[in-house]
Amino acid sequence: MSDENNKEVKGLKKKEKLLIVAVIVVAVVVMISGTVINAFIPAGKVIITVGNKEYETVSLKENKRIVIENEYGENIIIIKDEQVFMERADCPNKTCVKKGKITKTGQSIVCLPHRLTVTISD
Amino acid sequence: MGKKVAYAGMMIALAFVFGYIENVAIRDVFIPGIKIGLANIVVIVALWKFGNKMAFTVSIIRVVLSGATYGNAYSFVYSVSGGMCALILMIVLKKYTNFSVKGVSVAGAVAHNVAQLLVAVILLGNKWLFVSYLPLLLISGVIMGLVTGVIGTAVMKRMIFSERL
Known part of the structure; x- marks a missing residue:
């Protein structure tokens, strides 16, 4: 119980951090693929x-x-x-x-x- | 019952004022179109301190009031879809996981942004929008969700609610 409380005081729980990391990874992947599209398909x-x-x-x-x-x-x-x-x-x-x-x-x-x-x- | 109605009224008013502040006073401080989601602080407090029904009531009435004040039929569709997706996800996470206020708030903010983007892609019929706006909306969702989650946590620590409702 106290362990659990300590974790909360420090910040985010493991699963919450995982969620945030996952969201950021998706964002970065989409951003990179968007950039690749920009670079390889000429604007017309x-x-x-x-x-x-x-x-x-x-x-x-x-x-x-x-x-x-x-x-x-x-x-x-x-x-x-x-x-x-x-x-x-x-x-x-x-x-x-x-x-x-x-x-x-x-x-x-x-x-x-x-x-x-x-x-x-x- | 009476007390609950009084609290509901107070929270709706507060959420409405937060919506006003965001729509009028501090619009586009960061990036055009990106908002902090101050009203979500009130929804989070309602969800934690009073339960699902209260959070739903505060959220939907606020959206209707704000829509009638600043928006039109289309902006209303965005607000409702964003608000309801965020709320449903927050209720589910609060019930079935051990997520803290901050974690739930982040998930809610991200869900809000993704739902609004999906509605925009459908209503505007332009699928390019998905690629160009998703990264920004995901990351701003994480940041703004953390901000509202931290404020929500601080508010609930300091607020004294009457135990008998």
Whole structure:
């Protein structure tokens, strides 16, 4: 009993540590595989989805300003010099704008309130 | 009974205020979109001190209130799925393992994040999201779960609850 208590004072139990390690291992494995995807599959196009439907697909090589206005709100997506970013959004949290520029295959910008995703694909 | 209702009201109010603080005051302090999950401290205390029913009540009412205040129908779907998955896992772990408050809190936070990501992948129809967001959400779940677990443990050590409910 006292042994058990001592362990708790020190920190986490063995199984709890195991859970944390397992979660971190999964995270690292997914991160590495994501990086491998980024490195080996060249980025080619930008897929924009609204709702769960494809809205528009644009080549990453193009320079384009895409304005999306719908019942959810307004988003302005910029594709320039093979970089993609959200210039403006009238959503409440602006997480998509703060995400900044994306350049690699598999990366995406999400605007949850407007049900919008911008993903770089091969 | 009356006392229990009073405690429930108090905890729902506190969880709601924590939700407000996170949504308005300290939004995006760390990484855009990543939250600490302060309201989960209240749910953990409710789960440990009052049991499953109380934790469920506090969690679901808080989600409905926050959804009505800050969110829309879609953000509500994310909140409900995240909150309920976290709660169910926390109840199961508390009942069937010897996990401490911290361990249960970490598992709950990770479950919350994974559930929300799954809902996002389904609702947005973009499977790339899984690979690009899972690592960040898993690791932030572990860290934020530890933070809320440590705070929850400290709160329960210091709080005096009336024994007869």
